[in-house]
Amino acid sequence: MSDTRPNHVVIVGRDAALWLSASVIQRALGPAGISVEAVELPTRLQPGDIIVTQPAIEALHNQLRLDEAALLRTTGGSFSFGQNFVDSSGATPSFMHASGAYGAPIDGNAFFPYWVKARSFGLDVALEDFCLTAAAAKQGRMMLPDETTEIFGRTDYGYHLPALPYIATLKTLAARLGVVIHHTATVAAEHDQGGIRAISLDDGHRIEGALFVDATGPEALLIGEALGVGRDEWRPQFGIDRRLSTQAPRFLSVPAYGEIRAWRDGWLGLYPSQAATHVVQHYSSACCNDGDAMRAMATVSGLSVSGLSVSDATLRTFDPGRRHVAWQGNCVAIGEAACTLDPIHGVDLHAIQLGLVHLLQLFPVTADFSAERAEYNRLMHSSLERIRDFQSAWYALNRYGNSPFWTQAREAARPDALAHKIATFQARGDIAPMEDESFSFDSWQALFVGLGLMPESWSPAIDRTSPERMKQEFRRILAFVKEQVLKQPTHELYLDNFCRSEAA
Structure with missing residues (x-):
C-alpha cells in the first residue's frame, strides 16, 4: 500500500457500479491530478434487463454532462413518475407512490395534516389526487415544471433505462474522459493488513494503486473475498x-x-x-x-x-445485506459490493450514487486517511439503513393476504428505527426525522397511507383553520392539479418529439 497521497484510483468491477464510479471520479478529480484505471469483469446483464432509477440520478447525469434527451434516445428509456402498487387478487386498493410533493401548504402549514383531519370528517378524495406527478402518471402525461408548479410543490421523475445500452453509454463516456480501461475474466488481489497492494489480471498484467474501488457486485472480490469484511444479514x-x-x-x-x-x-x-x-x-x-x-x-x-x-x-x-464497513484499508466498496438491497423501489443506482457522492466529499488528501474512512463508513452505514427501512415498511405493512410469504413479511421483526417511524406516524401523522434519509416526508406519508396505515390524530396547529377555508383550499388544489396536468403533453408525444429511440 502506497505511503504517498492517494493519486491513482483502480476500480475493479462490472456494469453500472464500475462505469459510474470511473466516470464520476475521473470527471470530478481528474483535473486535480487523480488518475483512474478501470478493470472490467464480464457483464452479468442480459438484453431484457432494465434499470429503474430514483429522481436524484438526474443530478448525477448533469454532473457527467449527459444530455437527457440523447440518453433516452440512445437507450430507448422512458420517464417514470413513480410506481403503482396493485394487489393482483383485487382484495386491497391500489395506490400510486409518486415522486414529488403531495398537496400544497395551507395557511403556512403542511398539507398532510389537513388531509388527515378532513378524511376523519368524511373526505373521500385520495391523497395521490393532490399530487401533480401522481395525476400526470395516471393520465399518461409529462409534468414539465415551470414557475407556477414550482410554487405549488416539487415535481420529480426517474427513468426506466434498458441496462445494456445504458452501460455502453457510461463506458463510452469513461473512455472519452480518459479512464484507462482493462478487460479480464478474473482478478487476484495482493493484500496485507493495510489493504490492497495490487491486482493481477488473467493475462498476467499487474496493476498497483493507491486507492481501490470494489465494484464487483455481491461477490465483493476485494473488500469481501480479499480483505475478509463480513456482512450484516437483512434476510429477516x-x-x-x-x-x-x-x-x-x-x-x-x-x-x-x-x-x-x-x-x-x-x-x-x-x-x-x-x-x-x-x-x-x-x-x-x-x-x-x-x-x-x-x-x-x-x-x-x-x-x-x-x-x-x-x-x-x-x-x-440475491441475498440482501450490508458489509460491516464499506471502506476497509485502502479499498472502498461501491454498489452491491457494499450492500445488496431488495429490488423494490428501484434503489440500486441510488445506492451507487450515494457511495460516490460521499467518496468525493471525503476523498483522501493525505496518506493517513483514517478520519475520512471512519466518517465515510458512518455515513454509508446510516444512509443504507434508512433505505432498508423504507423498503422494509412495504413488506411489514402489506395487506396482500394470508399466504406464507406475505404473512411472514408482516410478522418479521422490524428494525427499531422503522418501528419508531410507524408508531410516530400512527399517533399523529408525523414522520420522525432521521439523518441521511433518501426518501422525503411526502414519500413516507404516501407509502404509509397507501398501505392503509392512517394517523389517529393530527397537529393541533391546523385547528386554527376553519372548515370552510379547508374546503376552499382543497378545491383550489384539486383544480390546479387538473388544470396543470391537462395542459401537459402526453408521455408518448414527448418521447416522439424529443427522445424517440430508433429501436422503438
Missing part, C-alpha cells in the same frame, strides 16, 4: 431471494410509471421502455419453485409471456 426483513427477468412487447402508449403487482408468493414488476415492457418476477424459493414462478408471471402480468419457459428468462438469486 426481506423474503425475496430469486428473480426472473424477461421482456414482452411494448404497450401501445408507453406508461409514465412502473407497476408492482403483488401475488401469493412475491411480486411482479412491469417497467415500460420505448421498445418493450420489461417483466421482472420476484419471489421466495421457500414458497415457490422456478417453474411455478414463470407460470405465475404470465397470469399476473397479463402479457404475452405465456409461451416462455424458465430457460427463456434470466434467473438471478
Whole structure:
C-alpha cells in the first residue's frame, strides 16, 4: 500500500457500479491530478434487463454532462413518475407512490395534516389526487415544471433505462474522459493488513494503486473475498431471494410509471421502455419453485409471456445485506459490493450514487486517511439503513393476504428505527426525522397511507383553520392539479418529439 497521497484510483468491477464510479471520479478529480484505471469483469446483464432509477440520478447525469434527451434516445428509456402498487387478487386498493410533493401548504402549514383531519370528517378524495406527478402518471402525461408548479410543490421523475445500452453509454463516456480501461475474466488481489497492494489480471498484467474501488457486485472480490469484511444479514426483513427477468412487447402508449403487482408468493414488476415492457418476477424459493414462478408471471402480468419457459428468462438469486464497513484499508466498496438491497423501489443506482457522492466529499488528501474512512463508513452505514427501512415498511405493512410469504413479511421483526417511524406516524401523522434519509416526508406519508396505515390524530396547529377555508383550499388544489396536468403533453408525444429511440 502506497505511503504517498492517494493519486491513482483502480476500480475493479462490472456494469453500472464500475462505469459510474470511473466516470464520476475521473470527471470530478481528474483535473486535480487523480488518475483512474478501470478493470472490467464480464457483464452479468442480459438484453431484457432494465434499470429503474430514483429522481436524484438526474443530478448525477448533469454532473457527467449527459444530455437527457440523447440518453433516452440512445437507450430507448422512458420517464417514470413513480410506481403503482396493485394487489393482483383485487382484495386491497391500489395506490400510486409518486415522486414529488403531495398537496400544497395551507395557511403556512403542511398539507398532510389537513388531509388527515378532513378524511376523519368524511373526505373521500385520495391523497395521490393532490399530487401533480401522481395525476400526470395516471393520465399518461409529462409534468414539465415551470414557475407556477414550482410554487405549488416539487415535481420529480426517474427513468426506466434498458441496462445494456445504458452501460455502453457510461463506458463510452469513461473512455472519452480518459479512464484507462482493462478487460479480464478474473482478478487476484495482493493484500496485507493495510489493504490492497495490487491486482493481477488473467493475462498476467499487474496493476498497483493507491486507492481501490470494489465494484464487483455481491461477490465483493476485494473488500469481501480479499480483505475478509463480513456482512450484516437483512434476510429477516426481506423474503425475496430469486428473480426472473424477461421482456414482452411494448404497450401501445408507453406508461409514465412502473407497476408492482403483488401475488401469493412475491411480486411482479412491469417497467415500460420505448421498445418493450420489461417483466421482472420476484419471489421466495421457500414458497415457490422456478417453474411455478414463470407460470405465475404470465397470469399476473397479463402479457404475452405465456409461451416462455424458465430457460427463456434470466434467473438471478440475491441475498440482501450490508458489509460491516464499506471502506476497509485502502479499498472502498461501491454498489452491491457494499450492500445488496431488495429490488423494490428501484434503489440500486441510488445506492451507487450515494457511495460516490460521499467518496468525493471525503476523498483522501493525505496518506493517513483514517478520519475520512471512519466518517465515510458512518455515513454509508446510516444512509443504507434508512433505505432498508423504507423498503422494509412495504413488506411489514402489506395487506396482500394470508399466504406464507406475505404473512411472514408482516410478522418479521422490524428494525427499531422503522418501528419508531410507524408508531410516530400512527399517533399523529408525523414522520420522525432521521439523518441521511433518501426518501422525503411526502414519500413516507404516501407509502404509509397507501398501505392503509392512517394517523389517529393530527397537529393541533391546523385547528386554527376553519372548515370552510379547508374546503376552499382543497378545491383550489384539486383544480390546479387538473388544470396543470391537462395542459401537459402526453408521455408518448414527448418521447416522439424529443427522445424517440430508433429501436422503438
